[in-house]
Amino acid sequence: MQTRPVWAEISIDRLIHNYHLLRAAAGDAGLIAVVKANAYGHGALACASALASAGAPWLGVTCVEEGIAVRAACDKGRLLDIRILVMRGVWEEEADAAVEHRLTPVVWEIVHVDWLEEAALRRGLPAESVSVHLEIDTGMARQGARFADLPALLDRLGDAKPLFLEAVMTHFHSPELLDGESTSAQLERFDSALEMIATRGFHPRAIHAGNSATLLANAGCVVSLAAKYGASAMVRPGLALYGYAPRFTGQGASAAADDLKPVLGWKTRVVSLRTIEAGESAGYGATFRAKRRSQLALLPVGYADGVNRLLSNRGEVLVRGRRVPIAGRVSMDLTIVDVTDVDGVEIGDEVVLIGEQGAERITAYDLADLADTIPYEVLCNISDRVRRVTIDSSEDHA
Numbered sequence: 001m002q003t004r005p006v007w008a009e010i011s012i013d014r015l016i017h018n019y020h021l022l023r024a025a026a027g028d029a030g031l032i033a034v035v036k037a038n039a040y041g042h043g044a045l046a047c048a049s050a051l052a053s054a055g056a057p058w059l060g061v062t063c064v065e066e067g068i069a070v071r072a073a074c075d076k077g078r079l080l081d082i083r084i085l086v087m088r089g090v091w092e093e094e095a096d097a098a099v100e101h102r103l104t105p106v107v108w109e110i111v112h113v114d115w116l117e118e119a120a121l122r123r124g125l126p127a128e129s130v131s132v133h134l135e136i137d138t139g140m141a142r143q144g145a146r147f148a149d150l151p152a153l154l155d156r157l158g159d160a161k162p163l164f165l166e167a168v169m170t171h172f173h174s175p176e177l178l179d180g181e182s183t184s185a186q187l188e189r190f191d192s193a194l195e196m197i198a199t200r201g202f203h204p205r206a207i208h209a210g211n212s213a214t215l216l217a218n219a220g221c222v223v224s225l226a227a228k229y230g231a232s233a234m235v236r237p238g239l240a241l242y243g244y245a246p247r248f249t250g251q252g253a254s255a256a257a258d259d260l261k262p263v264l265g266w267k268t269r270v271v272s273l274r275t276i277e278a279g280e281s282a283g284y285g286a287t288f289r290a291k292r293r294s295q296l297a298l299l300p301v302g303y304a305d306g307v308n309r310l311l312s313n314r315g316e317v318l319v320r321g322r323r324v325p326i327a328g329r330v331s332m333d334l335t336i337v338d339v340t341d342v343d344g345v346e347i348g349d350e351v352v353l354i355g356e357q358g359a360e361r362i363t364a365y366d367l368a369d370l371a372d373t374i375p376y377e378v379l380c381n382i383s384d385r386v387r388r389v390t391i392d393s394s395e396d397h398a
């Protein structure tokens with residue numbers, strides 16, 4: 001049992017609100033709800049089963065281990081039809097489990113096909129029983145088949161009888177730039193690859209591309225490309241599901257971006273209080289020095305919980321509805337805040353690291369800006385020892 005006064009509250013209602021908002025904004029494109037990396041730190045099992053209950057047909061995970069856990073959570077909730085996309089591809093040791101747990105791997109290397117075919121044959125599976133999604137590298141140079149390697153890969157895929165090419169996908173490198181150029185160059189390359197795939201007799205049922213930014217600004221491009229090949233279109237939002245819109249450059253993003261609601265609140269409590277005199281210091285390296293008689297509150301949360309050390313002497317938290325500054329360096333397990341300007345602070349007071357209190361609010365963007373990073377990293381870095389508590393849902397998603 002976890003009893004430490006540090007926790008993250010996950011609002012399932014807000015998650016589902018965001019899901020429905022995004023589904024509407026996506027128009028004719030379907031959604032692959034991305035729950036990789038423990039649902040961006042929100043708790044993959046609760047989020048996955050809530051999204052599947054809300055009607056999400058597809059969930060996206062990073063690896064087979066994540067996929068197995070998500071599959072088990074969905075099976076427990078009798079969400080047996082949910083499809084699970086393993087977005088980072090497969091590794092040799094993962095192939096058997098991918099097939100056994102009915103996960104759908106992204107493939108782009110010939111060895112992916114080899115490993116999956118062997119796993120399917122070991123299990124005696126019939127033709128077309130293992131669906132795969134082929135990724136095309138249209139400019140990320142990260143995952144995906146290069147155009148020049150596509151013919152050989154398609155030949156190999158055509159020979160791998162238990163495998164079935166269900167969908168073709170790509171990923172955009174700058175979907176938040178709404179200049180109409182960076183993404184359209186990738187769409188053109190994607191189109192050429194799709195044409196080659198069709199010419200060789202493959203007719204994938206679905207085509208998917210892009211992320212939250214694509215969904216909110218460019219879903220129509222994916223829809224029209226898919227229509228050209230008689231396939232259904234999907235986009236793969238992650239961050240927006242958790243309530244954070246991308247920061248777009250340029251005009252044209254859907255107004256839905258303004259209605260997203262942050263799903264995660266990160267909280268702790270004041271566990272100790274002291275008064276120090278002007279001139280006294282606080283924390284490692286004595287980097288905070290009191291300019292006046294100051295009241296300091298101790299929080300039992302530190303960088304081992306995911307509080308970025310760059311927030312030392314820069315970050316803020318909410319206490320009694322007021323923003324108060326972090327005093328001194330963030331320690332591994334502890335952070336000191338200066339509550340001199342807040343009346344009546346007591347041991348046990350609830351403290352907000354991310355979320356709302358009174359009229360004040362701190363977002364993952366606020367922390368990301370101060371720590372020179374992105375909200376994705378802020379959320380993913382909230383460590384496992386911070387317990388996740390799902391709130392405000394009538395169903396049991398544990």
Ligand SMILES: *Cc1c(COP(=O)(O)O)cnc(C)c1O
Pocket residue numbers: 034036087171210211212213236237238239240
């Ligand atoms: C993480 C990821 C997404 C989701 O991206 P967001 O920016 O969080 O919406 C979509 N597609 C792929 C391939 C990803 O790796």
